[in-house]
Amino acid sequence: MPDTDLLRTRWRSLLLASALALSAILSLPVSAAHVAPAPTAPAADAPAQASAAPATAPAVEEVDVRGRLDAVYDEAEARVLRLVANLPLLLAAALIVFLASWLGGFVSQRLHWLRLRTRNPYLDGLIRRVVRAVILLIGILVALDLLNATALVGAMLGSAGVLGLALGFAFKDIAENYIAGVLLSLRRPFEPGDMVKIDSYEGKVASLSARAMALVTLEGNELRLPNALVFKAVILNYTSNPRRRFDFTFNIDASQSISRAHALAMAEIASIDGVLADPAPSWTVVEFGANGTALRFFGWVDQRRSDLGKTRSEAIRRVKGAFWRDGIQSPKTTTHVVLAKEEDAAAMPVADHEPATSVGVDTSVNRDIDRQVAEVQNTDDGNLLLTPKDAT
16 A cells, blocks of 8 residues: 555654654764764774773663654554454444443333332332443443453442542532432421421421422421431421311409300300311310419311311400300409499490301411412422322
């Protein structure tokens, strides 16, 4: 191939010229085979030159620049030829890795039975990712074996271990939140829409991602708590038990009948739509003294049908009205001295009170926060919790 020989000759000439220039700069002697010999003195002057030369002249090692450059060129040429010769194997290995990646994705997407058995979106996704990673790893090992490069696996695993240790220290908080998210998704101490109190934070659960949990507070604000904090905190779930008790306290004058007061209160509380008959409303005397008698009343609601706050508010209103109609007085905190004749006292105005019953009392579940929870669920990526079941 004349063109190839010509190209090789020009390449070697260029390398030789570069080497000669480098040798001249560094004052390195060049082999006599490549550089013209310098003119020598006549033989008659040789003894004089020998006597003038130092007795211990250091020997200068000759450097065969062209030979070294030829060796480098031959080695590079050999590597290129081997690469071209192994190009079909490289293409086959790349095709194997590509097919393994496609097969892993295909198999992981066809595992429909996982969603039916686990009922956990995070566990479902985790198993799918593990299956895909295993299939891809098998494909990579087959490709390396085809290239006779399985020795690289040990080096890669060692490097991955060192890199993972370094990243673990660098991203400790992120890793802690991720692991806590995994454990919370598996243990599931709450569901979307549950009313919870985590340490001093209270609200409805919106979503759980790999890094944080989203709450919607009763004021409508979105609150995100790190998963590590949620996992370590004391969690109070108000919704896990659909039955929830409310209570309130009334103070009556010490001269009033406790039995009459509690009978009226129990009848009024039991008549409210939303208060459960089982468990039935109850009461207790908190304290008794000169300042009056403190009575505490209790009632139960089903949070799936009634709102706790609305039902409690209606119970307080009705008990207050019943006490006023029956003449049960509250403790007197001040002493009133009225100087008036009997006929004048009868004509004194009496404060108006609310009616005994009300029309259209609403004790239904408050869904205002639920709508905001749904908005957060729709916009939050990577939600690890299930969609809440329809209220029944």
